[in-house]
Amino acid sequence: MIEIAGMSLIVTDRCNASCRHCGFSAGPGKKSVMPLVQAREYLQVTNSHKSALLISYTGGEPFLYYDYLKEIISSAASRGFYGEVVTNSFWADNVTKAQEILHDLRTLGVINFVTSLDDFHAEFINPEYVKTAVSIASELGYNVTVKVTGLELPGTTYTSARVKEFLAVPVKNIKIISQYPVPAGRAAEQAAAGIVGGKKFRKDVQRQKPYGRCSTVIRFPSINPDGEVYPCCGFGEKHRLLGNTNDTPLSEILINMQRNLFLNMLAYEGPVKLLDSARAYLRKTPRDDFGNICEACNYILGDADVTAAVGRVLKEIMEERTG
Numbered sequence: 001m002i003e004i005a006g007m008s009l010i011v012t013d014r015c016n017a018s019c020r021h022c023g024f025s026a027g028p029g030k031k032s033v034m035p036l037v038q039a040r041e042y043l044q045v046t047n048s049h050k051s052a053l054l055i056s057y058t059g060g061e062p063f064l065y066y067d068y069l070k071e072i073i074s075s076a077a078s079r080g081f082y083g084e085v086v087t088n089s090f091w092a093d094n095v096t097k098a099q100e101i102l103h104d105l106r107t108l109g110v111i112n113f114v115t116s117l118d119d120f121h122a123e124f125i126n127p128e129y130v131k132t133a134v135s136i137a138s139e140l141g142y143n144v145t146v147k148v149t150g151l152e153l154p155g156t157t158y159t160s161a162r163v164k165e166f167l168a169v170p171v172k173n174i175k176i177i178s179q180y181p182v183p184a185g186r187a188a189e190q191a192a193a194g195i196v197g198g199k200k201f202r203k204d205v206q207r208q209k210p211y212g213r214c215s216t217v218i219r220f221p222s223i224n225p226d227g228e229v230y231p232c233c234g235f236g237e238k239h240r241l242l243g244n245t246n247d248t249p250l251s252e253i254l255i256n257m258q259r260n261l262f263l264n265m266l267a268y269e270g271p272v273k274l275l276d277s278a279r280a281y282l283r284k285t286p287r288d289d290f291g292n293i294c295e296a297c298n299y300i301l302g303d304a305d306v307t308a309a310v311g312r313v314l315k316e317i318m319e320e321r322t323g
Contacts (some may be wrong), residue, residue, distance in 0.1 A: 001258050002267055006054035006081075007046045008222035008233065009039060011062040011069060016090055017124035018186075021149055023235040025185035026060040032225035033065060038245065039072045042223055045250045047079045054112075056220070058086035063101075066091070070104070077109040084112035088125045092133035099136055106140050113137040117166075118149040118158045127158070127166065134167055134174065143173055150178040150291075180291030182235040184298065210293045213270040218263050221254065229253045231263050235294050239301035261314050271296040274310060281309035 012033045015026035046052045055076045062069050062085065073083050085105060092098040102113070117130045130146070137144050146167065148160050158166070160178045167174070181187045217232045224234065227245040234240065240263075243253040257263060265274050271293055275286055286306060290296040300306050 002218045002264065003051035004046070004049040004221065004254065004258070005219040006052050006056065007042065008056040008058055008220055009034060009042065009072065010059060010222055010224040010234070011039075011057055011072070012060040012065060012225060014064055015059060015061040015088070016064060017061070017088055017121065019120040019124065020189075021120045021181040021187045023182045023184040023187050024060070030060065033068070034072075034223075034225040036068065036071060038227065040075050042245070042250060043072075043076050043079055043081070045254070047081070048251070049254070053080075053082055054084060054220075055081045056084040056086060056112075056114075058222075061088055061090065063087050063091050066101070070108070073105065073108045073110060081109065082112075083108065083110035084114060085110055086114040087133075088121055089115045089130045089133035090125050092129040092136070093126070095132055095136070098132055102133070102136050102140055102142070106142065111143055112145070113142040114145045114147065116147045116149075117163050118147075119156055120149055122158060131167055138174055141173070143175075145175045145177060148176060148178045150180040180295075182292065182294040182298070184235045184237055184294075188237075210290055210296060211270060211272050212293070213268055214266045214293050214297070217266045218257060218260075219267070221257060223250075229257075231257050231260070233294070236298040236301070239298055261318065262310070265314070265317075266297060271300055274313065275300060275306070277313045278306065278309035281312050282306065 010024075013024060013026050013030040014028065014032070015022075015030070016028060018027040043055065046055070057069060057073065076083060083105070091101060113133070115130055115133060117127055121130075134144055134146060146163060148158060148163050150160075160176055164176050214232065220232065221242070222230045222232065222234050223245065224230075228234075228238070229242045229245060229250065230240050231242055232240060242257050245253070272290070275296065279286065282305060284305070287299055290299065300310055
């Protein structure tokens with residue numbers, strides 16, 4: 001059985017940006033915030049899994065509710081959890097304020113700092129704020145990750161190389177990761193327009209099958225403000241929805257997640273390999289132009305014929321195991 005390594009709390013779906021590639025369609029018009037009482041209950045349940053060490057706080061933009069965010073982080077720290085914050089860094093418009101915020105969170109056991117810098121985010125957040133936040137976080141000893149949307153088409157300003165040059169900070173504890181956006185949420189609209197995952201992009205940029213296992217599924221489930229639980233980040237129009245804590249205890253949802261054969265196959269083999277195994281049961285040639293593992297997984301769960309074919313593969317595996 002795969003052990004749970006941590007939990008991602010999607011603190012809010014509200015954001016002060018409306019990035020065109022956002023898989024959650026977060027924005028200023030959203031208002032959901034995870035109730036503090038529920039957040040503490042989630043921490044208590046997660047704490048019963050001794051292998052769970054890290055809590056990630058994301059959104060939306062969790063720093064829009066900073067005092068509340070500190071309350072949750074403090075509760076997690078009292079239970080021995082390390083922390084990770086995911087933010088667009090809008091609050092780093094003032095160096096002194098940014099230093100205070102990052103110092104305070106560091107004392108509460110937050111060790112990972114994750115932010116983004118690319119053309120999509122730069123439409124709403126001054127890149128200088130990101131640079132300030134990254135520099136201070138690096139100085140304070142955080143493990144820093146800067147995510148760059150991997151659409152480096154002609155005319156792209158913030159490519160991975162440009163971001164590295166722009167930040168101009170020591171790189172020993174900073175990772176710059178280029179990630180192809182998942183065509184979900186507002187990014188699905190971009191896909192329809194040929195900007196994300198559309199024919200224009202596939203024609204201009206060679207894409208390869210994202211072979212390999214999913215390192216997030218089961219190990220880092222997530223919960224959103226409405227109590228919906230996912231075995232991973234949750235991108236994909238609720239395709240991987242496990243249940244809702246308002247209807248089923250989180251402890252039960254997590255046990256069922258760990259026993260789920262499909263999720264275990266994603267963790268050990270990955271969606272593309274599973275899809276290849278299902279080819280014999282498909283009446284059509286399946287897609288093979290995925291930008292990342294999440295897109296491949298969403299394809300399996302979003303196409304009825306593919307879902308049925310993969311189901312037959314899983315049934316065969318179960319029959320082999322049960323003899």
